[in-house]
Amino acid sequence: MLVYTKKEIRDLIIAFIVLTICFSIATAGFNHKSIISILPIIIIGVVIGSVSHELGHKYIAMKYSCDAEFKLWPLGLAIAFVTSFFGFVFASPGTVQIHPENRSDEINGRILIAGPMANMGLALVFLAIVALIYPLRFYSGIFHLIYLVSGVGFSVNSFLATFNLFPLYSLDGTKVLKWNAKIWFIAIAIAGIMMLGSIFIGAERMVQIFMGL
Template sequence: MVEYTKDELRDLTIAFIVLIFCFAFATSGFNLQGFISCLPIIIVGVAIGSVLHELGHKFVAMKYGCRSEFKLWPLGLLIAVASSFFGVVFATPGTVHTYADNLTDEIDGKIAIAGPMANMVLALVFIAIAAVMYPLKVYSVVFELIFLICAIGFSVNSFLAAFNLFPIYSLDGTKVLKWNMGIWILVMAIAGVMVLISIAIGAENMVQLIMGV
C-alpha cells in the first residue's frame, strides 16, 4: 500500500491545483468562458497524469525498499504560472525526494524514470481510447467529450513526460542521465516525438491517421 504523509498530501494538492490552472489558462488565455469550458477536460488529464506520475516513483521506490516523498518547489510554482501566460506550461511545481541508506545511481535512475514512463503509457492509453471514440463522437455528446478528454490527455501527459526528462535542476532527467545516458536518450527521444506529434499534427489528426480516415 502506498502511504502519503500529511505534508506530502498538502503539497500534492497545491501542485495539482496550480497545474490545472496553468494548463487551463495556457489553453484558453483570458477567455473566461473558454477557461471554464476546458477546466473539466484539463482536470481529468492533469489529475490522472499527476497521480500516476507520483505513484510510478513510489511503487519503484518501494520495490527497492526506499521511501520517497513529494515536496513543493515554490520557484517552480511561479515558473509554471508565469509560463502559462505564454501558452506553454513549464511544469515544475515540485520534486520527489528519495530516502535510502545506500541509494545507487541505478536505483535512483529507475525510480526517477518511472514517473515519466507512467505519463507516456497513459498518453498512449488516452490516444487509443480517442481512436475508439472518434467514429462514435458524432452520435453522442458524451462520446465527443470523452474524445476531447483523451485527446488533451495525450498532449498533456506527453508534455509532462518530456519536460520531466530534461536534465536540469532536480527534474527526473538529471537522475536518469546520471544512471544511463543511452536509456535517457531513448526515452527522451520517444517522449519528444510524442510532444512534436501533439503540437505539429494534433491528437485529432493523429487519430485520423491511425484510423486511416
C-alpha cells in the first residue's frame, strides 16, 4: 500500500501542474485555443507517464520495507520550463528519495527498473486502447480524442522507458545494469523496439499490421 506525506502530495501536485504547462507550451506555444484542445493529450498521454515512473520506484521500494518519498527538484522544473520554449521538454521534476541508502545491488536494481517497467506497462495499455478504439475512432469526437490520447501515450511512455534505461549518469539503467546485465538488456531491448515502432511505424499502423489490414 502506498503511503504519502502531505509534503509529498504537494510536490506531486506541483510537478503535475508544471509539467502540464511545460508540455503545453512546447506543443502549442502560447495559443490558448490550441492549449485547451491538447490538454487531455498532455495530461493523460504525457504527464501521467512522467509521474507514474516515479511512483513505480516508490511502490517497489516500499515493498522492500524502505522509506520512499517523492521530492520536488526545483531546478529540474526550471529546466523543463526553459526547454519548453524550444519545442521540447527535458522533464525531471523530482526524484524518489529512498532510505536506507546502503541497499544491495539487487534491491537497487529492482527498485530502479520499476520506473521504466511502469512506463512500458502504460505504453502497452495505451496501445491496447488504440486497438480497441480503432474501429470506432470516427464515430464520435470522444472516441477520436481517446484514440489520439492513447497514441501519444504509447509513444511517450515507450520513449520514457527507453531513455531511463540508458546506463548514463544517474539514469535508472546504470544501477539496473550493475545489478543484472541480462535483465537490463532484455528490458532496454523491449522498450527500444516499442520506441522505434512508435517512431517509424506509429501506433495506428502497428494496430493495422496486427489486425492484418
